[in-house]
Amino acid sequence: MLKKWKELSSKEILKAHVFRYIQKVRQTPDGKKEGTFDVLHCANWINILAFDEKNQLIMVKQYRHGTDEISLELPAGVIDPNESALDAAKRELQEETGYSSKNWQEIGVLKPNPAFIDNTCSFFLAKDCKKTHETNFDYFEEIETHLYDLDEVKEMIRAKKIGHSLVACGLYFYDNLI
Amino acid sequence: MLKKWKELSSKEILKAHVFRYIQKVRQTPDGKKEGTFDVLHCANWINILAFDEKNQLIMVKQYRHGTDEISLELPAGVIDPNESALDAAKRELQEETGYSSKNWQEIGVLKPNPAFIDNTCSFFLAKDCKKTHETNFDYFEEIETHLYDLDEVKEMIRAKKIGHSLVACGLYFYDNLI
Numbered sequence: 001m002l003k004k005w006k007e008l009s010s011k012e013i014l015k016a017h018v019f020r021y022i023q024k025v026r027q028t029p030d031g032k033k034e035g036t037f038d039v040l041h042c043a044n045w046i047n048i049l050a051f052d053e054k055n056q057l058i059m060v061k062q063y064r065h066g067t068d069e070i071s072l073e074l075p076a077g078v079i080d081p082n083e084s085a086l087d088a089a090k091r092e093l094q095e096e097t098g099y100s101s102k103n104w105q106e107i108g109v110l111k112p113n114p115a116f117i118d119n120t121c122s123f124f125l126a127k128d129c130k131k132t133h134e135t136n137f138d139y140f141e142e143i144e145t146h147l148y149d150l151d152e153v154k155e156m157i158r159a160k161k162i163g164h165s166l167v168a169c170g171l172y173f174y175d176n177l178i
Numbered sequence: 179m180l181k182k183w184k185e186l187s188s189k190e191i192l193k194a195h196v197f198r199y200i201q202k203v204r205q206t207p208d209g210k211k212e213g214t215f216d217v218l219h220c221a222n223w224i225n226i227l228a229f230d231e232k233n234q235l236i237m238v239k240q241y242r243h244g245t246d247e248i249s250l251e252l253p254a255g256v257i258d259p260n261e262s263a264l265d266a267a268k269r270e271l272q273e274e275t276g277y278s279s280k281n282w283q284e285i286g287v288l289k290p291n292p293a294f295i296d297n298t299c300s301f302f303l304a305k306d307c308k309k310t311h312e313t314n315f316d317y318f319e320e321i322e323t324h325l326y327d328l329d330e331v332k333e334m335i336r337a338k339k340i341g342h343s344l345v346a347c348g349l350y351f352y353d354n355l356i
Contacts, residue, residue: 002248002322005241014191014199016216018294021192021199024243028320035318037243038194063183064292065202065215070180071292108335110343112291114242114249116196121343140213142206144180154354157286165288165299169343172350176332 003029018042019117042119045112046089047076047166049174050099050126056147058129060096063142072146072156073164085122093126095136097145101126108173112166121166123173150174181207196220197295220297223290224267225254225344227352228277228304234325236307238274241320250324250334251342263300271304273314275323279304286351290344299344301351328352 005026013021019040027034050058064071077092079085086104094100108123137143148156154171156162183204191199197218205212228236242249255270257263264282272278286301315321326334332349334340 002239002241002320004246004248005243007246016199017214018216021194026243028318033318036195038196039244061180063180065183065204066217066294066296067289067292068182068185068217068296069292070182071289073292108346109338109341110346111245111249111341112343114245114247114251114342116244118244118246120341140206140211142180158354158356160287163287163289163298164292165290165343165347168286168288168350169346172346172353175350175353176336178336 005029006031008034038116040117042117043078043080044085044119045076045078045121046085046092046124047074047121047170048089048093048124048126049107049170050075050093050097050101050129052099052129052147055149057150057153058093058097058099059146059148059153061144061146067163071164072162072167074167074170076166086124089122089124089126093129094133095138096141096143098131098133098135099126099129099145100132101129103127107177108169110169121169123170125174125177183207184209186212216294218295220295221256221258222263222297223254223256223299223344224263224270224302225252225299225348226267226271226302226304227285227348228253228271228275228279228307230277230307230325233327235328235331236271236275236277237324237326237331239322239324245341249342250340250345252345252348254344264302267300267302267304271307272311273316274319274321276309276311276313277304277307277323278310279307281305285355286347288347299347301348303352303355 008025022039079088105125186203200217257266
């Protein structure tokens with residue numbers, strides 16, 4: 001029966017814009033081995049599968065610094081302190097695309113990277129979205145909204161034109177909705 | 179038409195076990211804004227959907243330092259320098275589970291985290307796997323192998339007993355195989 005490791009010490013090495021880098025000294029449950037392990041503390045995220053009234057998926061296109069490329073993705077963002085995941089999803093959809101919905105449902109929760117990141121990502125389905133607002137970007141954001149049929153999105157994943165892992169996760173939850 | 183940002187400078191801040199942390203100073207394409215952005219350079223990864231001869235999915239359970247919990251996942255790992263993604267997949271499946279296959283197929287490629295990580299993850303399908311070897315763990319690895327029907331895996335994702343995002347990605351590619 002596998003058990004969690006024992007934490008002997010924890011030291012924050014630095015605070016970056018999007019994560020805190022922490023070094024954990026941890027010991028195996030049997031006490032025989034110990035080592036230093038990298039952990040990034042990140043805020044929790046939300047991703048949104050938002051369909052408009054014609055059942056097209058509302059996606060966002062933006063430059064991404066990690067991969068240094070233009071990325072087509074689900075609307076997404078960070079849950080602010082003292083904000084619920086659902087409120088973050090409603091806020092991010094409106095800020096990034098100007099769309100809003102009265103029909104929201106949480107469809108799944110995942111850990112983006114259990115090996116060295118501590119956060120979770122919640123996935124929401126928003127149906128019958130309408131364009132109700134102007135977009136409202138953060139200082140460095142420049143985001144285009146694009147609408148696609150679900151089949152087109154799947155074809156773009158197959159053709160490697162969409163590469164963001166959380167798009168595939170969102171579609172997995174959508175395809176496996178009860 | 180969105181364009182990539184222009185890189186003005188790049189500085190490696192530190193090298194951790196599993197990533198290099200780089201600060202990029204980048205400028206918007208119109209030259210009007212610039213800022214410092216966090217990028218983690220990670221080796222590329224592979225994940226494996228490995229089915230045995232009874233069509234059960236071979237999964238691995240291990241302690242994960244990022245989320246500080248026992249995690250049930252697809253066999254996975256890092257592609258070594260000068261190794262192909264397929265060779266890494268064959269090696270990791272054998273090392274982590276002792277299973278091997280003569281029937282391999284790449285079924286998808288994704289970017290785990292375009293916002294601040296630069297790497298890719300390739301997904302492989304291995305059919306008709308047989309237990310041919312002893313496991314061969316890294317120094318800190320302690321891994322259990324568990325076999326499940328695909329429906330059981332999906333039920334565990336739904337019940338939040340499986341939380342790793344790349345499991346959902348792997349199942350997305352499997353469900354959408356042509």
